Structures are given as C-alpha cells and as structure tokens.
Amino acid sequence: DGGITQSPKYLFRKEGQNVTLSCEQNLNHDAMYWYRQDPGQGLRLIYYSQIVNDFQKGDIAEGYSVSREKKESFPLTVTSAQKNPTAFYLCASSMTGSGNQPQHFGDGTRLSIL
Amino acid sequence: QKEVEQNSGPLSVPEGAIASLNCTYSDRGSQSFFWYRQYSGKSPELIMFIYSNGDKEDGRFTAQLNKASQYVSLLIRDSQPSDSATYLCAVNRGRDSGAGSYQLTFGKGTKLSVIP
Numbered sequence: 001d002g003g004i005t006q007s008p009k010y011l012f013r014k015e016g017q018n019v020t021l022s023c024e025q026n027l028n029h030d031a032m033y034w035y036r037q038d039p040g041q042g043l044r045l046i047y048y049s050q051i052v053n054d055f056q057k058g059d060i061a062e063g064y065s066v067s068r069e070k071k072e073s074f075p076l077t078v079t080s081a082q083k084n085p086t087a088f089y090l091c092a093s094s095m096t097g098s099g100n101q102p103q104h105f106g107d108g109t110r111l112s113i114l
Numbered sequence: 115q116k117e118v119e120q121n122s123g124p125l126s127v128p129e130g131a132i133a134s135l136n137c138t139y140s141d142r143g144s145q146s147f148f149w150y151r152q153y154s155g156k157s158p159e160l161i162m163f164i165y166s167n168g169d170k171e172d173g174r175f176t177a178q179l180n181k182a183s184q185y186v187s188l189l190i191r192d193s194q195p196s197d198s199a200t201y202l203c204a205v206n207r208g209r210d211s212g213a214g215s216y217q218l219t220f221g222k223g224t225k226l227s228v229i230p
Contacts, residue, residue: 100146102148
C-alpha cells in the first residue's frame with residue numbers, strides 16, 4: 001500500500017532535549033511538508049521540500065530543523081530552542097511542490113513535554 | 115499574511131439534510147482550493163479540490179468556487195452521522211506571497227455535527 005508513515009505516534013521530550021520525528025513516503029512524490037497543529041487551530045507550515053536535497057522554511061521554522069537526503073524521507077528535529085513544542089505534528093507529501101497538487105497526510109505524531 | 119477564514123461552528127444539521135460549509139480567502143493570486151475532513155484525534159484526509167469557478171461534484175460532495183468573491187464552499191448532501199468531523203479549507207498562496215509562495219494556507223476549520 002502506498003502511503004506516508006510517521007513515527008512514533010507519541011513522543012515525549014525532556015527539557016533541553018532534541019527529538020526527531022520520522023516521515024517516510026512510498027508515493028514517489030517530489031514534495032514533502034511538515035505542519036504543526038495546536039488545539040482548535042489550523043495547520044501551520046514549519047518546513048517544506050520541493051525536491052531532494054533542498055528545503056525551505058515555512059511560517060514557523062524557528063526551533064526546528066529538517067533534512068531531505070532521500071526522496072522518500074523528510075525527518076523533522078524539534079530542538080531545545082523550540083520553547084513550546086507540545087502539538088500534533090503532521091507530515092504530508094504531494095506529487096509536485098507547485099501548490100496545485102493535493103497534499104496527503106500521514107497519521108501524525110503527538111509531542112508532549114515531560 | 116494572507117488569511118483563510120472559516121466559521122468555527124459547531125454547525126449542527128439533522129441526518130439527511132444538506133450541510134453547507136463556507137470559506138473565504140484574502141489572496142487574490144490563489145488558484146487552487148482544497149477541502150479536508152479531520153476526525154477528532156486523526157490526521158486530515160482530502161475530500162475534494164477545485165481550480166475553476168463554478169461547481170465540482172463528487173458523490174455527495176459539491177465544491178463551489180467564486181474567485182471574484184474570494185469564496186469557496188463545500189456542500190454535503192444527505193448528511194450522515196459519519197460526516198461529523200472538522201472540515202478544513204486550504205488555499206494555495208499566489209506567486210507574490212514571498213517566502214512560501216504556492217504553499218497552502220489552512221483555515222482553522224468548521225466543526226460539523228450531524229444529528230441522527
């Protein structure tokens with residue numbers, strides 16, 4: 001089955017710790033995205049990548065980092081600089097990054113502070 | 115920043131009725147419009163997308179777009195209790211949006227409740 005796999009489903013972060021969220025897709029999509037969703041809020045764009053080995057900051061990139069070394073993978077690191085990391089993190093992909101292709105989402109990772 | 119506005123609801127409709135969900139956007143350069151359904155605690159799933167003015171139908175769902183009024187809507191006919199969810203409107207940013215051009219801006223969603 002083609003799809004987007006995010007892991008882990010739940011993650012807990014200690015103060016001062018960096019944590020990495022995994023996102024893998026087997027849809028052969030060029031573009032991948034990371035969003036953050038807070039309760040009662042829409043999705044906010046953290047980082048996006050339109051092609052392998054390239055990525056761009058989204059609207060709320062501070063305290064986050066990404067890499068795109070393989071087409072299938074787009075991991076997100078939540079660094080200790082992100083002071084309010086508790087949220088639902090969603091990874092998505094689309095055929096291209098042109099903005100006119102539908103984005104498809106993984107099941108998400110819930111991150112909480114210990 | 116360009117905005118996408120939705121009534122947060124909850125919108126309550128009886129089973130079998132038509133649910134009408136509305137979305138307005140501020141970026142005149144937007145060309146692509148998407149509707150997602152999100153059940154509580156789950157990730158969004160794509161319902162429909164529309165690019166041209168007018169109506170687009172898919173089963174019980176109809177998307178309507180009016181670019182002049184900067185308005186997009188989703189109609190759900192014969193609403194079922196299983197349609198109860200939050201519906202997110204997403205609009206792509208125009209090319210003059212600077213950083214993040216062509217990316218999607220999401221509304222906060224409208225919560226729909228279908229009463230049996």
